[in-house]
Amino acid sequence: MAPSAIYDTAPSLSPSPSSPYRILVPEKLSPEGLSLLRSSGYQVDTPAARPAADELLRLIPAYHALIVRSETKVTAEVLAAAGPKLRVVARAGVGVDNIDVDAATKKGVVVVNSPSGNIVAAAEHTIALLLAAARNVGRADAGMKAGRWERGRLVGVEVGGKTLGVVGLGKVGMKVARMAKGLGMGVVVFDPYASAEVARQAGVELRGELEAVVREADFLTVHTPLLASTANLLGEKELRSMKPTARVLNVARGGVYNEEALLRALDEGWIAGAGLDVFTSEPPAEGSVAARLAAHPKVVSTPHLGASTVEAQENVSMDVCRQVVAILSGGLPTAAVNAPLILPEEYRRLQPFVKLVERMGSLYTQHFAGERGGMVGGRRFELVYHGELAGVNNTRPLLAALVKGLVSSISDLGGRDVNIVNATLVARERGIAIDEKHVRDVGGGAVVPTYASAVTLRSVSSDGGFDGEKEEQVIEGYVSGRAVYISKLGRFTANFQPQGTLLILHNYDEPGKIGNVGTALGRHGVNISSMQVAPLHGGSVVVGGDGGGRSTESDDGSLADSESRAANEALMILGVTGDVTQDVLQELGKSEGILHVNLVRLE
Template identity: 35%
Template sequence: MTFRVLVTDDIDRDGIALLEAEPALRVDEVPTLPVPALMERIGDYDAIIGRSATRISAELLRHAPRLRVVGRAGVGVDNVAMDVATELGVAVINAPAGNTVAVAELFFGTVLGLLRQLPRAWETMREGKWDRASLMGAELKGRTLGIVGLGRIGGEVATRAHAFGMELVAFDPYVADARFAALRVRRAPTLDALLDDADILTVHTPLNDETTGLIGRRELARLRAGAIVANLARGGIVDDVALQAALESGHLKGAVLDVYAREPLSPDHPLRQAPNVVLTPHIGANTAEAQRNVAVDVCAAVRDALLRGELSRSMNVAAVAGEWKELQPAMLVARRAAAVARAILADMGVRAVQRLTVRCGSAIAGGRELLLSAAALGAVEGVIEHDRLNLINARALAEGRGLELTAGESGMLPPNALEVSLRGAMQELTVAGNAPADGGPRLTRIGAFHVDVNPRQTLIVLTNRDVPGVIGRVGTLLGDAQVNIAEYHQARMAQGGEALAVISVDGHVDASVRQRLCELPDVQGASVVQFRGA
């Protein structure tokens, strides 16, 4: 199978070369296209890779029936309609680490430029002056740097700030204490506590509902008189109007901005004339090294998503605390277990499932959200008609049908084991499995019955009376129907009581075979589960 990839917005050639090296990928490299031209051709592509110049709108996504992946050679995905991409099952992949050093270095370059009045010094030298007396500067040493967001870039800034002899304090409710300790940064319990301590404030967070306007009039007023504010993250995190007012009042000594609420910054914007501001035109990632890094990172991730179904880098797949590859067996078990539970409940007359619960052993609990996505996929595939049903949109589609999803860790399970429970119409069924690191995935329990079977291709789940002859009659019927048995596991609660058989078979089992199985003496019911996907 050949996948077509559209590359635009001047992506570095080292990244494109990774794609062109794959025989299964056909790459078209084009300049940034106007919206009508892009809309006309996007329907022919399985992936698009670009930077910020190309807007991946909801309308564009809905005009792209083949599209599987959107690659963003950079950090922010403000130009991508994430909700629609998730709804359609389109993976959105960015390159969050490639420009980390570039942004951190720009922070220090611009802040030092502000403190040492370098823009003014350059200007006076060009004017033929030698104006040392008016160019008194200040040092970083001994100042307290307040960092909002201690992720990749915030961490790089912190590492370099130690070399300048700065005191460091940071606020980030989503980062563990261990990272603060490793970076030798004091943790501020609240944003206000950080603002009270900071001589220089820098923000390194994404732009979202929580961070828009995070640093506004109140926060700026709380900073010490003579403080400096830097925003090299995303325009809108710092309120530009409030910042301008704080600068004009003299409360702030200065500001460093690389990003703005509206870009490009208008030619007559008042900030352009402020003497105590260093402005740059969103060049945080504009180094040759950074552009190469983000291009290579995103192109490799898009390649792996198309050719190997590797979605660990997708922003709209649940985060994985662990390795994607290591979780693959557990994901398969979760998906298959949910499909088995769904099929059995359907044959019991349960048409609508209200709740799906995944419980995980300690070794795989870090990936519980991803395993929940896999179980949701197993629960809805075959029920929901969707051309691109996958891990990306399964949870949203399941929840849209009223399915309540929960996941957690269970100390009662072996480390690599999990349970999937489906509940509906006052009926609940739990299917358990195991995904050991040194063996293949297995289903280990269906309801109260302990089983041991590889969930491959097709499973037949029979309930029957525990009497002689049932296994032989089932085997004969399947043989006559040209259905090859791979595994046959019989389980019972007590001799002569109710029993359950799980039969792994090759190929398709049609409805007539199931009906004949149900008509066999002592067989009480039969469910056929045809598994989809890998």
């Protein structure tokens, strides 16, 4: 099998020690998460008390990242006050109800959360409430503390042999179902998006209608987000159709059950009891329906403890902090709410290609467009994925990387304002159109068939055709291990790493050229750290060509001699250190046989 770019661990994302980024954490976060941020070189501010709304408006303009839990409200007003610095808002938890995601998206701010960090905690709390509701644990505890011995009044029911209805077979719902199976319960599920095969493998029975699950359940638990489609999902109709001995559970989101209908169901005996961890208002306002539910004798209530375990708090904290570090360092988040979800295995596969594509975009602008006044706008580009990479469906991070690379050398912020949320908008504003193609055969245009994946970047004219034979603007690259390589630059076959400061000389491949260039650079104190000669691809004769190639007649006017010489064109690609001034470039450009010189600076 050819090598591929899939790592056991993601590349280091630590910024330089001089990183100017500031992070505001107005709510309690685990010490491990804060330590990760600080050890990555960022300034982290943790106010002693959570700032009030007006204070947050005053503070936020100074920050590049904001990490919150459930209490801080990140409104459109807060996001507008943030100005251009803010790049990411992170929610240390699952829900983002307290964040105006639409406003963040319009502003180009990435919103991330931790959808997996508290799965076990939420599932275990659901089972705890299930057992507590079945055995009247809450009322028994309160009675004992009040000096009452009410053994005869608090007869419960066993859960073994009973049916648990699960609404929402996501990660938490699946975990609860498996735990319930361990208690000897049968499990029936309603989830319009669930796979029948996954349900079968889990040993649960999938139902096509919510009503079927509601009627069968002895216990009913919901595990859905609070959306327009799930608000009041379980109302009077559903509760009236349940068994009078049934009990309901909610460790998901307040509002999935219609609270007024649930209160009536308990008062009038439609159902036997409930275990509630979440409410429509938290803490429940005095006298509200939520408060009456929390105090109801048939309800075991807890103050939103579903994710409140030491382990879960550490998990979600570390998860979102890693994502903040990744975003501020130019990497990929693993759970962006307002962009396609990047799964861990996709992260490991895409991360090196994000780096490659960004370098290809920057190289294009500096090598090709640089000769034409830095013009990138008004062009269309083809970004072609070859081989295994063509099988990745979520390539939005690669598109964003290309936009960032294309504009990095011609924007005031060096492309740092481009992310996976606003990349399409930035491209549209600059007149850049990008087409993506997936080619399963790595040899389909790429010249690195020994590698499992490759990328081709091709410039296309506005009318849909290539820019012409004299301007074939193509860059191809691949990944090997942790390193990225360019395998084709224009018409020339190459194999170099796009990094640092590069001098790219288009010249006739004749004896003495390397020595002359080295001597010229030495006179100016410029050191050559690496060098490669890239020959003309295929050895074909092309008059004119990529960025500076031109026809020249011999002394006797023979075009044939000129064409013969053009057949020996090459690129000399030098990695250099030292101050490459305009004088150096001019001297090199005047050297015999040098057709063009480009200075390219890559991170």
